[in-house]
Amino acid sequence: MATHQGALRIIATGRYVPDLVVTNDDLSHIVDTSDDWITSRTGISERRVAFLEATSDLASKAAEAAIRQGNFDKTQIDLIIVATFTPDLRSPSVASLVQMKLGLNHLNIIAFDINAACTGFVYALNIADKMLNSGAYHYALVIGAEVISKVTDYTDRNTCVLFGDGAGAMILCHDPQKVAYFNVASRGDGDQILYVDDTVHMDGQKVFQFAAKVFSETIQELLRMGRIIIETIKKIIPHQANLRIIQHAAKTLDVPMDRFFINIQKYGNTSAASIPIAFAELAENDELMSGDQVIFVGFGAGLTWGSCLLTL
Numbered sequence: 327m328a329t330h331q332g333a334l335r336i337i338a339t340g341r342y343v344p345d346l347v348v349t350n351d352d353l354s355h356i357v358d359t360s361d362d363w364i365t366s367r368t369g370i371s372e373r374r375v376a377f378l379e380a381t382s383d384l385a386s387k388a389a390e391a392a393i394r395q396g397n398f399d400k401t402q403i404d405l406i407i408v409a410t411f412t413p414d415l416r417s418p419s420v421a422s423l424v425q426m427k428l429g430l431n432h433l434n435i436i437a438f439d440i441n442a443a444c445t446g447f448v449y450a451l452n453i454a455d456k457m458l459n460s461g462a463y464h465y466a467l468v469i470g471a472e473v474i475s476k477v478t479d480y481t482d483r484n485t486c487v488l489f490g491d492g493a494g495a496m497i498l499c500h501d502p503q504k505v506a507y508f509n510v511a512s513r514g515d516g517d518q519i520l521y522v523d524d525t526v527h528m529d530g531q532k533v534f535q536f537a538a539k540v541f542s543e544t545i546q547e548l549l550r551m552g553r554i555i556i557e558t559i560k561k562i563i564p565h566q567a568n569l570r571i572i573q574h575a576a577k578t579l580d581v582p583m584d585r586f587f588i589n590i591q592k593y594g595n596t597s598a599a600s601i602p603i604a605f606a607e608l609a610e611n612d613e614l615m616s617g618d619q620v621i622f623v624g625f626g627a628g629l630t631w632g633s634c635l636l637t638l
Contacts, residue, residue: 329551330508332455334636335501337465338396341606342387343374343492343593350487357483364487365591369569373490373594375475380414382423384493385471388602389424392467392495395609400428403497405466406437407454409446409598411522411627412472413439420471436463443520444565444626445510446470446598447494448634451622452508458500469495470598479525488568489526490594494602509548510632511540520627537571540631542578545623548633556581559635560618561608565625566590566600597626614638 349372350361364370376384385408393400408421421437442449447470454466471493480486515521519532541564549556562585564572569590576583587608596603601622608614618638625631 332506340391386427388493388495409450445624445630541575
């Protein structure tokens, strides 16, 4: 488990989800399931599905939303990192396609993807922090984007009800006044409790046990490192995998549920996109102020997990 101190300022944030809404009732016509069965076990009511859009389209639209929100000069971006396990192609990277779609091909930009599944956005923030801290880069565009529908088996009721498509983006820079803490880790999944070949495969019970354990542990380690008490944290923005996992963590950490930001009911599990989508939505609600501290926490295939604490 790697724990680091950093310094990141969030300049802007944005999100994009496809227009097509697939409800639990819609899925009940495809597989043996029901709205009550899905909602009671996951907290999910509906999800978005990309029909004619690729991952790079979603990522670019989320980036454009962040650029607009921050009234930011996009030509200042010199680093693009996209967290995804559902790229358009094996190569080139989604990040390179985003550079093109944003009209930045004429600039000297480093662009690449990372795959840490549902922890991908936390990993990407950690990488961006280190690269910005080096002084070689000045403004990073970090995106979590997924089109999980293209690797979803719609005959498997245990997995097809969980996932949705979407993207979230942040523009960041190094700022010594904005202390950040990172706690990230990985363990090889020899038992294949969660993996993707042509489609997603998951042992739901074992994934729950793994996630419920690391969710609280990574936050506790993060707080110990920063010598911070959890009562000072404005919001915890978790990976939106399953409402029961979040409820279990709230009980373990002795934190009321209203301190967690939850939007899983609308979007389902969007993997690397879930945290930035949630944060962008929270920011849109004007619930955050300068100086507030927030925690992002993710967990997923790899097995990977991690958290970060950012000061707004």
